[in-house]
Each structure stands twice: as C-alpha cells, then as structure tokens.
Amino acid sequence: MKRQFLQQMAALAAAAAASPFSFAQAAWPDRPIRMLVPYPPGGSTDPIARVLGQKLNELLGQPIVVENRPGGNTSIASAFIAKAAPDGYNLLFSSVSTHVIHTMQSNLPYDSIRDFAPISTVSRSGYMLAVHPSVPAKTLPELIAYAKANPGKLNYGSAGIGNANHLAGELFNMSAGVKITHVPYKGTGAAMIDLLAGRVQMYLSTISSLQGHIDSGALRAIAYTSQPPGKPPVATFEQFGLKDFEKIELVTMLLAPRDTPAAIVNRIADAVQKSLDMPDVRKAIETQNQAPFFMPPAALAERLKSDRAKFAEIVEKANIKLTDV
Known part of the structure; x- marks a missing residue:
C-alpha cells in the first residue's frame, strides 16, 4: 500500500514538472x-x-x-x-x-x-454616411454630383488622423472620384459637435454612433454599409456601385x-x-x-x-x- 502511494505521488510530481501551468489553470480564476x-x-x-x-x-x-x-x-x-x-x-x-x-x-x-x-x-456595427441637413443632397448619387459640381465646398470630420472614420472618408473620395476635405478632431465628441452645428458637412462613422441623430432628424443618412438592426430597409453603398465599403465596420x-x-x-x-x-x-x-x-x-x-x-x-x-x- 505504501509503495503504491509513493508511486502515485511520484506520478503527480512528474506531471506537475512536465506541465507547470496545469495546476494554476485549474484554479483560474481565483481573483478579480x-x-x-x-x-x-x-x-x-x-x-x-x-x-x-x-x-x-x-x-x-x-x-x-x-x-x-x-x-x-x-x-x-x-x-x-x-x-x-x-x-x-x-x-x-x-x-x-x-x-x-x-x-x-x-x-x-x-x-x-x-x-x-x-x-x-x-x-x-456597420458604417453609415451622414450629412448635415444644410447639404441639399438626399441620396448618394446626388451627394457625389453635388461634391463634383462644388469643389472645396464640402468637408468631412473624423476623430483624428488615421482613425477608422478618416480612412472611410478617404475610401469614399477614391471610390466616388471626389475630393471632400478632411477635418480631423481630437476625438469623436468634438467632431460630432461641429457636425451637428454644420461646421463640417459630412461624417462616416458607425451606425451605433450616428443612428440616434438620424432618428431625431438632426442629421440625414445618405448610405449604409449594412442593414442596421431593427430598422426599415436602407440604401447601401454596394447598391450604388461602391463595393469596397464592406471593409469598413x-x-x-x-x-x-x-x-x-x-x-x-x-x-x-x-x-x-x-x-x-x-x-x-x-x-x-x-x-x-x-x-x-x-x-x-x-x-x-x-x-x-x-x-x-x-x-x-x-x-x-x-x-x-x-x-x-
């Protein structure tokens, strides 16, 4: 019996030596x-x-x-x-x-x-393109036509250089063949303040951050990358021929x-x-x-x-x- 016990203990020690983390894993988590x-x-x-x-x-x-x-x-x-x-x-x-x-x-x-x-x-959450109500365009083709007919008149905001909404804005410029000026801010909050005030006219960001302003009428939705949950059917970039926007979400x-x-x-x-x-x-x-x-x-x-x-x-x-x- 004693010999059997010693053999079992030796086997356990060998297992612990071969896998030193196994006992710690078994106890995880034991603190916040x-x-x-x-x-x-x-x-x-x-x-x-x-x-x-x-x-x-x-x-x-x-x-x-x-x-x-x-x-x-x-x-x-x-x-x-x-x-x-x-x-x-x-x-x-x-x-x-x-x-x-x-x-x-x-x-x-x-x-x-x-x-x-x-x-x-x-x-x-998908992305959406929203504009201030002062922009006359109500659809994506109208927005593209307006930007081409009025060079330098539209700006788009972002939460900073290299932010995802900055890249989304540049993707829109390249895909649509327009040149809308980028205005970087130090964070989403500052960009949204100027967007809602009309100091920048356009913003590409998540549905989750913009949909409330669309629902309230403070902003106008132009196009989405995907259907937002629980909302009526919406127009997507792909439907208008801009197919690279599925990259952005x-x-x-x-x-x-x-x-x-x-x-x-x-x-x-x-x-x-x-x-x-x-x-x-x-x-x-x-x-x-x-x-x-x-x-x-x-x-x-x-x-x-x-x-x-x-x-x-x-x-x-x-x-x-x-x-x-």
Whole structure:
C-alpha cells in the first residue's frame, strides 16, 4: 500500500514538472479580472464592455473590473495589456479596426498581432454616411454630383488622423472620384459637435454612433454599409456601385496578452459565446445599434491579419501618414 502511494505521488510530481501551468489553470480564476477599455466612458464600445463584464462575472465566478484607460489613440491601454502577465487577469476590450489601424504606426512599443492573444469578437456595427441637413443632397448619387459640381465646398470630420472614420472618408473620395476635405478632431465628441452645428458637412462613422441623430432628424443618412438592426430597409453603398465599403465596420473584441494559456483563452471565449446567446445581452447590444457577433480565437486571429492588410491598402493609396497621429 505504501509503495503504491509513493508511486502515485511520484506520478503527480512528474506531471506537475512536465506541465507547470496545469495546476494554476485549474484554479483560474481565483481573483478579480481587469478589463481595460481604451476609450472614454460612453461611446460605441464602452457600454458593450460593461454588459459583457457583468455576464462574465456570473459565468466565471469572479468580478470583472471594467476600467476606462483612454489616450494615445488607444495605445496607452493596449501597451499596458501587451506587457501584462499572461495569466488571464488582464484583458483588453477594443475594436478590430482601431486596434490594427493605430498599431500600424512605426513608433508604438507593441504589435497589434504579435503581442496579443485573440479571444473572441463580441459585437458589430456597420458604417453609415451622414450629412448635415444644410447639404441639399438626399441620396448618394446626388451627394457625389453635388461634391463634383462644388469643389472645396464640402468637408468631412473624423476623430483624428488615421482613425477608422478618416480612412472611410478617404475610401469614399477614391471610390466616388471626389475630393471632400478632411477635418480631423481630437476625438469623436468634438467632431460630432461641429457636425451637428454644420461646421463640417459630412461624417462616416458607425451606425451605433450616428443612428440616434438620424432618428431625431438632426442629421440625414445618405448610405449604409449594412442593414442596421431593427430598422426599415436602407440604401447601401454596394447598391450604388461602391463595393469596397464592406471593409469598413465596427467589430468589438476581447484580447489577452501574448502567451496567455490556450485553456484560459478558450474558457473566456466560451463564456463570451454563452453571454451572447442570452436574450438580455442581445437586447442590450441591439439597444446600442449593434448586433451580437461571435468569432472564436482562431477566426479572430485571421480577421486581425486580413483587416490590417486591407487598411494598409487604404493608407497607402490615400497617402495617409500614420506617423502624424
């Protein structure tokens, strides 16, 4: 009996030596998990992070501490997570386009693909082109014709150089054969103030950030990249012959530091998928004019690579200097 006991203990010791993380994984999580959001409170991404955090708390059995850490075009929070311990207790809730565009800059201390472990996507929202009511055009062909007939009269705003809505505006210029002047702002809030006041006439951004102003009549919708959830059928860019706009959409996602164990990544991804199947979570996401959208780790990894390639193409063709960001 004693000999058998010693053999069992030796086998357990050998297993622990061969796989030093296995016991730690079995206990995970045993303390609160921090989820950094690289944007200010409110906006399109922060509310989704908080809805998800509440459900992950219930499913994983530990508090999810959602912390807003804006600044540096999301690079402050991203750099922190890139350098954090790969133990499953530090997560980044960001968006695919912002993450890959901003980290195409050469002066950042991390790489958007190499330094992160993809967990899953969470939600998606198409883009739309909205104009101030002072613009006489009511359809996309009318807007293009007006821009060509009135060079230099239209401006479009963005949340900053290299931001996704900046790239969307330049894609529109190239696709439609027009030259509408870009006016960068320090964030979405400042750009929206001037758009609603008519100081800039056009904005390309997420349905989730603009649809409320369309519904109120403060802005006019010209075209969408995709059908917004729960709304009557709308005109899309593709219907007007501008087919490259399916590249542009908001996709929120969850990332961990590189080398986070696969068992932890997969457990979080499984909890996200279960959360997105819950009616109250789906309703909360749709209230933000977004749709639940789940991609597992491997699929998200491929999405990050393909998005970086397609945005790099826009940056190159439009001669956008991301080092200016």
